[in-house]
Amino acid sequence: MTRFKTGLLLAIWMASTPSAFASDLMTVIDGRAGRIQQPFGIDFDENGATYFVELSGNAVKRIGPSGRIITVGGTGAKGNSGDNSIATAATFNGPHAIAFGRDNGLYVADTWNNRIRRIDARTGLVTAFAGTGEKGFWGDHGPAIDAVFSGVFAIAFDSRRETLYVADLDNRRIRAIEMASGVVRTIAGDGRKGVPNDGEPAVSQPLVDPRAVAADRRGNIYILERSGHALRVVDASGNVRTVAGTGKPGAGDDGPALQVEMNGPKHVCVDGDDNVIIADAENHRILKYLPSEGRIQRIAGTGRKGAGEDGPPLDVDMNRPHGVTVDAAGNLYIADSWNDRIQKLAP
DSSP, X not given: OOHHHHHHHHHHHHHHSTTOOSSOBEXXXXXXXXXXSXXXXXXXXXXXXXXXXETTTTEEEEEOGXXXXXXXXXXXXXXXXXXXXXXXXXXXXXXXXXXXXXXXEEEEEEGGGTEEEEEETTTOEEEEEEOOSOBSOBOTTEEGGGOBBSOEEEEEXXXXXXXXXXXXXXXXEEEEXXXXXXXXXXXXXXXXXXXXXXXXXXXXXXXXXXXXXXXXXXXXXXXXXXXXXXXXXXXXXXEEEEEEOOSSBOOOOSEEGXXXXXXXXXXXXXXXXXXXXXXXXXGTEEXXXXXXXXXXXXXXXXXXXXXXXXXXXXXXXXXXXXEEEEOTTOOEEEEEGGGTEEEEXXX
């Protein structure tokens, strides 16, 4: 085969490969000048505006025109106050995630307050939504506002935004809140610590430590386990199985998903093709799980800890990325948390 034909075939293959990107990884917000502090979860409103939470900043913020940062919730101090008043006068405690609802509500995983709060994007008022603030487990099949959680680390809506899924980490459960009724129930995990058996009902199986959750358009619910170093799925029938990771920490290369090691993965989302994006935090990289192929690919980050400049996504160093979200246009946003920046990768 001629060199020209070989090069042409390689170019065609790269263009059709899900891990190939035409754009560089670009910094949207750089906090090294003190503008943001440890960004974690990211989401978007119906107009495409970007919202994010700051872990150490104890705040909810929006990226306004020309990159201006606008605080929409939190004073910056740790606390658990301010319900039924202006959100910018309220206090939060280590918020890890955010999800935008159909009702113009910003739902905030107020992690160390063991609850979820809602900020009305129109009025700016904050109210309690789920959890009493007490740490424990109680309240399934009743109102979520009266239920008890233990470490609300991640929240995510289904594709219709009719159900809010909650990673109730310390309870080793994934819980679901129906938005119409406000009722909460457990959909995975029975409170025991352990690796679930493939093919068994998820509600009767243990989990190691469910750190994040995301739902695709086919009724699958993905569970990312931090010290379990694995990705699991609850299918539409309610059965659980492991689909990625070996269960041991490591930094395996691209390949069959069950053979690729991860290390302390922290966040997960689903793209428009129902592929699963994973923030492999302690490996300082972003992975993509392809369910149709049963494979994992590295799509951003070198695997080295650092603060690389913008450029080809596989050549940019990161530092413990904790948030990944795909917007309606297919752009991937990454919270490169310990570099205090948010990056964007266009499809």
